Amino acid sequence: MPTFINANIFLGLDTSSFATAMTVTNGQITWIGNTNTVSDPTAIDLRGQTVLPGLIDVHTHPKYIADALHGVACTPPNVNSIAEMKTALRQSPQFGKGKKVWIEGWGFDETKLAEHRTPTVNDLDDVSTTQPIFIYRSDCHSSVGNSKALELAGISRDTSDPKGGFIGHFADGRPNGYMKEVAASQLLIRAKSAQSFAGDVENMVASSDHYLANGIVAIGEMMGRKKPTDSFKLYQAAVEAGFKPKTAIYYVYDEVAEDKALQPTSEEQLRIAGIKVFMDGSISGETADNQVPYPNGQTGVAITNAAKLHQAVDYARQHHLQVAVHAMGDAAIQLVLNVTRELAPWLEDRPAIRIEHASILSDQMLHQINEATMTYALVTQPIFFFAEDESYRQYLSPAQFKLIYRDRSMLASKAAFALSSDAPCTPWAEPDSPFVNIYAAVTRKAANGDLVNPAESISVPEAVLAYTNWPAKIGGFKHNGTLQPGMAADFIVLDRNIFSIPAEGLKDVRVKETWLNGRKVFG
Incomplete structure (x- = not known):
């Protein structure tokens, strides 16, 4: 039953709640308070280091x-x-x-x-x-x-x-x-992938330390497959062999559309959470479905039409699954809203529909989200403009560019909001670094120094909440996201105080220790 003292503990409840001490019992937080009330001589002294709830990358590709x-x-x-x-x-x-x-x-x-x-x-x-x-x-x-x-x-x-x-x-x-x-x-x-199943399992297990080194304790697998290997079976084998992050799997709809038996599961470590629908491609590839043509004269690729999206939503409703919809272009996002906003949500514990990326979002769309019957989450990745600013400048009109990755506007909407990486789907050597993503969300600076829509910046505490509390609620990680009694003792210790350093230093923050269920697993 370790007790930690002299810490700067961000509780993840809101932007301003901190503590200096906590106790862990049987893998759970059992007490949060102040160091001056602790008399335990065996308490672990964290010497002022900053502690966060374990981070959650709710949209990635493990x-x-x-x-x-x-x-x-x-x-x-x-x-x-x-x-x-x-x-x-x-x-x-x-x-x-x-x-x-x-x-x-x-x-x-x-x-x-x-x-x-x-x-x-x-x-x-x-x-x-x-x-x-x-x-x-x-x-x-x-x-x-x-x-x-x-x-x-x-x-x-x-x-x-x-x-x-x-x-x-x-x-x-x-x-x-x-x-x-x-x-x-x-x-x-x-x-x-026709190579050995054992090789895939080995690669998955080897990736576990990568997540823990980044402070990531829970992930959303956004490319669940049935072929050539069922992703759930792959993860089961990987967990048995030592893969540690908690995982929620979202199956690509096309691969499960005929599966009448697919149902959500509730295991803490590994569960089936939803389906994934692709509406379009990417902006940097000139395949996001946009209302305004690209310089090549085309408007992108529309992968899913209204009828098929209706089918996917009906499937999710019948199987009690969440729908995660990849939509980058404004035409794709508008189609999602047109099809779904007047439908009744079918999940009570999470938003029924997640709009992934929401890369170009107009005021009209935000108004529709606010007025909708449907419950939405907006899960976005400012690391995209950080790494791909040149592509966005080249392929989008100035009016479109002003609407990219509107973090402040998303946060002000009625939709749930989270940051994520979509790693490794961006041209940066550390595509799933939470701290590069936080840096981009807070400073709105790209890697090339370009300032991107600075009015859409969010604060550091808000960005941390967008990696802890808020994605936990969106992704159904019920025992993660905050540090309070009854929650999992999944937390990280940083090498500096992320809340007080100059903003330019945010991308250089590193994780010193990662703890899962009250046990140190990295550092």
Whole structure:
């Protein structure tokens, strides 16, 4: 029954509630108070260090993270050209390991590469033609593969585009390796995932320490799959082997639409929470569904129409699941609101519908959310404009740009609000750093120094709540998010006081210790 004293404990109840001491019993917080009332000589002295509730990344892609951690970061500041990408891939631990071993990378954004183009099959074949190579674009929607990867996926000049995806081709008709949007990337991913289940479990377990080092104790898996492996079974095996963060799985609707038996589960460590619906693509990939055309003359990709969204919502209602809707473009977001705002919510403990990203949000949309019968959550990622400012400036009109990542306006709406990473789906070497995300939300500064809609900034305590209390409520992590009696003793100790340092230092905050159920698991 450890007691902690002389701490700066942010309780996560509101923006101003702190304590200096707490007691943990059997994995739970049993007392919160002041150090001057503690007489226990064995109390642990935290010497003024700042303590937060364990952080929650309520929208991320742990399977992708697990793959990325043994892959190559093809992102700034490490990789800034296709030439540097080739060098980095040759330095991969997988390079030269044999014909069955995939070389993997992640995070490229063609607008940030010196060549200002997407790498092709020819570029990757310069690295290897005997080992398959797979690289995710920064948005994790699109990807590129070498000739061996295309061969294993059965992709030739005659392969038809999958619904909602596009296979790139050279002028002579040969596939150029670029797989645009999720449906096309899945062709390569399924070939890649045909490697051993045991290998996937091993990668997941190895990623556990990565989350704990970032202070993340609970996650929302936003790409639950039934094929080639059921995500729930993968996580079950990973948890048994030592994967520690609490996990809520959201299955891609297309893969469960015919599953009559899918139901939410309630285990604290691992549970099925909802379904995921893709409305569109990404802004940096010019595939988010927008009302105003991009410079290329197109308005993006509309993946899900109104009828199909209705079907998904009906499915979620019948199965008592939450709906997480990927919607980045303003046309996509408006369609979500048009279809759902007058419907009755079916969940009492959480918002029935989460709008993920909500990247371009107008005042009219916010008004519709405030007047809606439906209950909404807005889960957004300011780390996107931090890392992708150039793409947003290039692809959006000035009027659209003024509406991106409106954190202050979202927080003022009636929707529940949370920050998250969507990692590894952004071109930054630390795509799921909570503190880079908090820095972007508070300062509204991009990595290149650009100031992005500063009126939409939020305070540091609000940003911390958006990683603790608020995502716990949105994601159904009932025993997390606050430090008060009866809650899980999941907390982190920081290397500095995040509430008093200059804002420029926020992105440099690090976690010294992470505790789960009253036990130190990192630090």
